[in-house]
Amino acid sequence: MLRHDVVVVGAGLAGQRAALAARQAGSDVAIVTKLHPLRSHSGAAQGGINAAMGAEDSVDTHIYDTVKGSDYLGDQDAIEFFCQSAGPTVVEMEHFGTIFSRSDDGSLARRAFGGAGFPRTIYAADRTGLALLQGLWEHLSTEQFTLYPEWDLLRIVVREGRVQGIVAFDRTRGEFAEIAAKSVVIATGPAGRIYGRTTNAHSCTGDGVAAAYDAGAFLKDMEFVQFHPTALLESSILITEGARGEGAYLRNATGERFMSRYAPHVLELASRDVVSRAIVTEVAEGRGFSGPYGGYVHLELMHLGKERIESRLQEICDYCRNFAGIDPVTEPIPVYPAQHYMMGGVGTNIRGETNLPGLFSAGEAACVSIHGANRLGGNSLLETLVFGKEAGNAAAKYAASAPATSLRDADLREAVDPLRAWSSRSDGEDPSVLRTEMQATMERYAGIYRNEADLLEGLRRIRALKDRFEKVRVVDSSRVYNLNLTDAVEAGHMLELAETIFVGAYARTESRGAHARTDYPKRDDAHWMRHTLAQKSSTGPQLSYAPVAYTRWEPKERVY
Numbered sequence: 001m002l003r004h005d006v007v008v009v010g011a012g013l014a015g016q017r018a019a020l021a022a023r024q025a026g027s028d029v030a031i032v033t034k035l036h037p038l039r040s041h042s043g044a045a046q047g048g049i050n051a052a053m054g055a056e057d058s059v060d061t062h063i064y065d066t067v068k069g070s071d072y073l074g075d076q077d078a079i080e081f082f083c084q085s086a087g088p089t090v091v092e093m094e095h096f097g098t099i100f101s102r103s104d105d106g107s108l109a110r111r112a113f114g115g116a117g118f119p120r121t122i123y124a125a126d127r128t129g130l131a132l133l134q135g136l137w138e139h140l141s142t143e144q145f146t147l148y149p150e151w152d153l154l155r156i157v158v159r160e161g162r163v164q165g166i167v168a169f170d171r172t173r174g175e176f177a178e179i180a181a182k183s184v185v186i187a188t189g190p191a192g193r194i195y196g197r198t199t200n201a202h203s204c205t206g207d208g209v210a211a212a213y214d215a216g217a218f219l220k221d222m223e224f225v226q227f228h229p230t231a232l233l234e235s236s237i238l239i240t241e242g243a244r245g246e247g248a249y250l251r252n253a254t255g256e257r258f259m260s261r262y263a264p265h266v267l268e269l270a271s272r273d274v275v276s277r278a279i280v281t282e283v284a285e286g287r288g289f290s291g292p293y294g295g296y297v298h299l300e301l302m303h304l305g306k307e308r309i310e311s312r313l314q315e316i317c318d319y320c321r322n323f324a325g326i327d328p329v330t331e332p333i334p335v336y337p338a339q340h341y342m343m344g345g346v347g348t349n350i351r352g353e354t355n356l357p358g359l360f361s362a363g364e365a366a367c368v369s370i371h372g373a374n375r376l377g378g379n380s381l382l383e384t385l386v387f388g389k390e391a392g393n394a395a396a397k398y399a400a401s402a403p404a405t406s407l408r409d410a411d412l413r414e415a416v417d418p419l420r421a422w423s424s425r426s427d428g429e430d431p432s433v434l435r436t437e438m439q440a441t442m443e444r445y446a447g448i449y450r451n452e453a454d455l456l457e458g459l460r461r462i463r464a465l466k467d468r469f470e471k472v473r474v475v476d477s478s479r480v481y482n483l484n485l486t487d488a489v490e491a492g493h494m495l496e497l498a499e500t501i502f503v504g505a506y507a508r509t510e511s512r513g514a515h516a517r518t519d520y521p522k523r524d525d526a527h528w529m530r531h532t533l534a535q536k537s538s539t540g541p542q543l544s545y546a547p548v549a550y551t552r553w554e555p556k557e558r559v560y
């Protein structure tokens with residue numbers, strides 16, 4: 001059997017940073033990842049990473065912006081620690097080899113981002129995630145650790161009240177394996193593929209969050225799903241907020257810069273929930289454009305000039321030209337909101353610890369919570385690094401004193417038997433059918449605007465899909481790279497998470513951040529200034545609630 005002190009699941013920015021910290025703390029570390037590390041979704045991040053660094057900006061303003069952006073659901077102690085760590089984190093990444101864009105005077109270039117009181121988003125053109133991932137990977141590669149590339153986490157084994165290790169599937173050979181570990185760090189990233197329209201890569205299926213839930217961990221604030229206002233129509237490829245940060249306008253079909261009616265002070269640079277709702281409202285009230293892919297509005301860059309557009313937004317130019325056949329230098333970009341980020345995830349404290357001894361989490365898979373009900377752009381890349389490091393340190397510390405762990409043959413069988421049953425069936429449904437229906441259900445019933453009737457209907461549909469999933473069938477019998485099998489595993493994970501989104505959203509009878517209920521349009525601090533916790537039971541998610549941590553920032557009405 002394979003054995004390590006610390007197993008990090010996921011090799012995006014959060015996983016790599018956790019692995020680096022655990023290794024530097026002296027642990028024997030392994031990384032299990034279903035993609036090559038440099039293919040992780042972190043590499044798709046375009047716009048930048050936030051840090052209050054110059055004399056004109058302040059850490060306190062960053063804290064305040066994040067608290068306000070979270071609609072007062074973010075934990076203020078965690079946010080303070082997070083914003084204070086930002087500057088040192090960016091400097092460290094530069095020392096690791098990340099090449100950031102520079103201003104004419106040689107200082108780090110910064111751009112404006114939504115919901116930020118100061119332009120504090122540091123970037124590497126519109127390829128910031130890739131630049132960070134590359135630098136971190138180069139640095140991590142100088143350390144000794146074991147990599148299990150293209151291995152899928154199937155199950156986290158918990159016995160005697162603590163983590164014993166994991167069961168995984170090696171895609172490249174079609175074999176199952178047990179890895180004993182004292183600490184397991186879940187850094188499996190986003191779950192956006194639960195939705196049909198999403199900016200997330202196909203690999204973003206929430207696997208680690210579902211495995212933690214299955215093992216008994218609390219999931220926190222799952223009802224808060226962020227939609228990015230500007231995704232390219234049809235493909236939903238992200239058009240970074242950096243475009244608006246550089247000065248792009250949003251216009252409806254009458255030519256109006258409609259954000260002046262929704263956020264009169266900052267217009268296009270209001271926070272994402274506000275801008276997304278504005279676009280949906282414009283289209284719903286007949287002021288959008290319409291076409292074969294539904295309603296949309298225009299994002300205009302033309303007035304910025306060819307040189308600026310092509311130097312600061314190179315990838316955006318490529319995406320528009322290659323995927324939409326339009327040139328953003330001379331034409332407006334058709335955009336509509338798409339799912340972009342999960343504020344919820346595995347519930348952790350500042351050190352990445354969960355309610356299960358030996359289980360840690362960081363990055364988009366986790367919920368600390370610093371984003372509360374709405375994440376600010378540029379805060380997520382920072383989160384992966386700040387809390388990845390914390391989780392790696394905590395995992396190493398725990399492993400140093402935890403008793404030896406053991407896995408049994410039965411642990412492997414419990415994880416693998418269902419998968420064998422899917423493959424030996426002579427009839428049943430293809431996972432892709434269930435996945436497509438789930439995505440349509442999420443779009444229709446758990447989108448930007450929600451109400452009781454829709455949420456109940458959506459939940460009913462997801463539960464019916466879960467029943468049908470019991471008879472899912474894998475027709476491909478090949479061992480090597482059996483994507484039909486991994487599709488089925490991922491569909492099962494996403495259905496579990498979809499249910500937690502509906503149950504949490506139905507219970508929360510208020511509107512806060514990204515959770516907008518038309519039947520409860522106001523924020524209700526008296527009843528709902530609290531985190532939702534979901535724990536798995538035989539009858540579905542059991543909800544409980546936890547208080548929000550306060551330090552200095554009194555809740556106020558949120559206007560931009």
Ligand SMILES: Cc1cc2nc3c(=O)[nH]c(=O)nc-3n(C[C@H](O)[C@H](O)[C@H](O)COP(=O)(O)OP(=O)(O)OC[C@H]3O[C@@H](n4cnc5c(N)ncnc54)[C@H](O)[C@@H]3O)c2cc1C
Binds near residue numbers: 009043047151377
């Ligand atoms: C298009 C796009 C643009 C973005 N732009 C920005 C931006 O400009 N600024 C910003 O702050 N944020 C941005 N974000 C958000 C931010 O990039 C992500 O939240 C963050 O990078 C997630 O990092 P992560 O390490 O948690 O996960 P990822 O980088 O997604 O890594 C997840 C890892 O988990 C592994 N994994 C997943 N499932 C399994 C499994 N079952 N078994 C084994 N391994 C598994 C994968 O192989 C991968 O290595 C953007 C997001 C998107 C989608």
